[in-house]
Amino acid sequence: MPIKKIAFIFLFFNIIFLNSALAQKLTEVDKIVAKYSKSFASTEKLADKINKDFSSDYDKARAVYSWIALNIKYDYNAFLNPPKIQGFSYSTEAEKQRKLKQLNDNLIQKAFKSQKAVCEGFTALYQHLAELVGIECEIIRGDSKTRLADIGRKNTSSNHAWNIVLIDKKWRLIDVTWGQGYYDSSKGRMVNDFNPVYFDTDPDYFFAKHYPDSGTYLGNRISKDDFLNGPLIYNKTIENDNKIKSPDSGILEVKSGDKITVEIKNISKSDQVFYLNKRNQPVKVQNPKEKRGSLEFQILADNNLGDYITIFVNTNSIVSFKIVHK
Incomplete structure (x- = not known):
């Protein structure tokens, strides 16, 4: 198939996707x-x-x-x-x-x-x-x-x-x-x-x-x-009512080996929850627990943790915290 035709098809379906996404937002x-x-x-x-x-x-x-x-x-x-x-x-x-x-x-x-x-x-x-x-x-x-x-x-x-x-x-x-x-x-x-x-x-x-x-x-x-x-919250946080139940501060003072407990409303084990380490590599959260309509999980504070940490749910950024290493 010619390259121009492939590009046109890609653009066509991309426009359809964008229009569909917009339509879903509209009342x-x-x-x-x-x-x-x-x-x-x-x-x-x-x-x-x-x-x-x-x-x-x-x-x-x-x-x-x-x-x-x-x-x-x-x-x-x-x-x-x-x-x-x-x-x-x-x-x-x-x-x-x-x-x-x-x-x-x-x-x-x-x-x-x-x-x-x-x-x-x-x-x-x-x-x-x-x-x-x-x-x-x-x-x-x-x-x-x-x-x-x-x-x-x-x-x-x-x-x-x-x-x-x-x-x-x-x-x-x-x-x-x-x-x-x-x-x-x-x-x-x-x-x-x-x-x-x-x-x-x-x-x-x-x-x-x-x-x-x-x-x-x-x-x-x-x-x-x-x-x-x-903490810094994002549009999807508001849209999905993902209240941040824990931590309540956006500034987390940690030392190596500490565990940061995070609890976010309206997500479950079926969601893909991860964060990025200081090399911008995704790290999936381990052993999450469903708790009163929320998901609770822990993040290990180690040398791979950068100065900020952003939690993603299904590729959408939900919340960011500032990390202060003791």
Whole structure:
């Protein structure tokens, strides 16, 4: 068979697989929104379409999330080379608020028209569209935890933003920036990969990866130490509700011969569970025990253990810990 034909067949089946994987992620609301135009004449036209197709606030909020995540791409170049902060002068508080609103309106329209943004554009556009469909929405700014190096960081920084929406008298957490995809360091580019887990995310999972500048959520204090020193969790952790029952710290002080006990919810002996040693070789966990809807196993701390350890379940990364060798 000619090489070109083989390549075409491979590409064809790869597209089918990717489309099938995306279809499995989509709710009925997402499937409707996925058929929308990729561009609208105005945000008001998009909001009118959402109001026409959906009746409940929950479905409208989800529709806004889906359209943005499916159509607005993360502008990684703008992230690497942020524009200079635009200053302005004013003589009255009313003039200040008017100019701030104009800057925000420009940010919204730029994200909507160019279909590119960083988190500020994503959150501003989400808030704008949510309010157009009649949903109360706010923007929260804070820190994010995405890399191994974030485990055990000393301080938080204000480097991210997300939304909360009020639906049925309950505030819901939303990060539409992370819903649209992720950065693939091996390819050096953003990968568009719609992910529903950052819509109405469980607060326990959400605040393992987010820390608000205020240090509070709905008046409740959030532990900065838990955020900084907790383990790093991944999208599949949230999607599969793989709560990390043990260890509760992301920083593990061990000496040679110690055994690290790990317990993860919603996995069983039938799952393939392994970690990578410091040479990036997979090591299958030995003698796992099923325990109250979880799987418990031990990892031997030896010379093959690197500075970080990531647990995989069926090839999906679930949790990472920082190893401190005594």
